[in-house]
Amino acid sequence: xxxxxxxxxxxxxxxxxxxxxxxxxxxxxxxxxxxxxxxxxxxxxxxxxxxxxxxxxxxxxxxxxxxxxxxxxxxxxxxxxxxxxxxxxxxxxxxxxxxxxxxxxxxxxxxxxxxxxxxxxxxxxxxxxxxxxxxxxxxxxxxxxxxxxxxxxxxxxxxxxxxxxxxxxxxxxxxxxxxxxxxxxxxxxxxxxxxxxxxxxxxxxxxxxxxxxxxxxxxxxxxxxxxxxxxxxxxxxxxxxxxxxxxxxxxxxxxxxxxxxxxxxxxxxxxxxxxxxxxxxxx
Numbered sequence: 238x239x240x241x242x243x244x245x246x247x248x249x250x251x252x253x254x255x256x257x258x259x260x261x262x263x264x265x266x267x268x269x270x271x272x273x274x275x276x277x278x279x280x281x282x283x284x285x286x287x288x289x290x291x292x293x294x295x296x297x298x299x300x301x302x303x304x305x306x307x308x309x310x311x312x313x314x315x316x317x318x319x320x321x322x323x324x325x326x327x328x329x330x331x332x333x334x335x336x337x338x339x340x341x342x343x344x345x346x347x348x349x350x351x352x353x354x355x356x357x358x359x360x361x362x363x364x365x366x367x368x369x370x371x372x373x374x375x376x377x378x379x380x381x382x383x384x385x386x387x388x389x390x391x392x393x394x395x396x397x398x399x400x401x402x403x404x405x406x407x408x409x410x411x412x413x414x415x416x417x418x419x420x421x422x423x424x425x426x427x428x429x430x431x432x433x434x435x436x437x438x439x440x441x442x443x444x445x446x447x448x449x450x451x452x453x454x455x456x457x458x459x460x461x462x463x464x465x466x467x468x469x470x471x472x473x474x475x476x477x478x479x480x481x482x483x484x485x486x487x488x489x490x491x492x493x494x495x496x497x498x499x500x501x502x503x504x505x506x507x508x509x510x511x512x513x514x515x516x517x518x519x520x
Contacts, residue, residue: 389504
């Protein structure tokens, strides 16, 4: 069908509404100009007023027959003014208005790149948001980091009858630079549960002598393991612990032996012997 002038567009229409702050007066100002009282529907205390009998309107001037009180509730609906848009009003579309194949009918995608976006619901803002695949995956998964593993590059002397701090000096890996000055320190923002492990080999421990391995947190022992040798030989002790650590907590490894003289914690640049490591547990 042909039209004279601008052809009508497919649109959603909603009537405009104006709320008034009332006082003891008969005169009010309209937000939109009107021709006469019939262009608006006026409500006072939720009762519709009769045009011309209850009020007059022209341009942006609204005049009441009787003055209102400050406690009155008054609003008007513009019958000759409409808000028109090609988009439906907010919150007006429900599940019944959506196509059942809105998602399933789209072209299938076998792979997704890190920069591709997906739609999520932000519960804190009660709004839909977009997020890249890379950010989405990092938010629901993650890696067991910080993570580190260090060992002795060469033998270290252990004093008889005393706990000696093990000076690990060979890094196998250290994802977040958390191992320094012979200790592991939890970095800022990485508090949580950590799995920690250590293995120390002592060379030539005599029959009946013992070695003790201890894990220290902030200079206080939090874990230990020990062994007593039945025959003279190299011996090793290992331990594994899960600790709940705060940012700034630091962990060190100490070893004790009670042979008659000094002994060595075994170290090597080519074969991992005495070692210490750990990683953050994903929760």
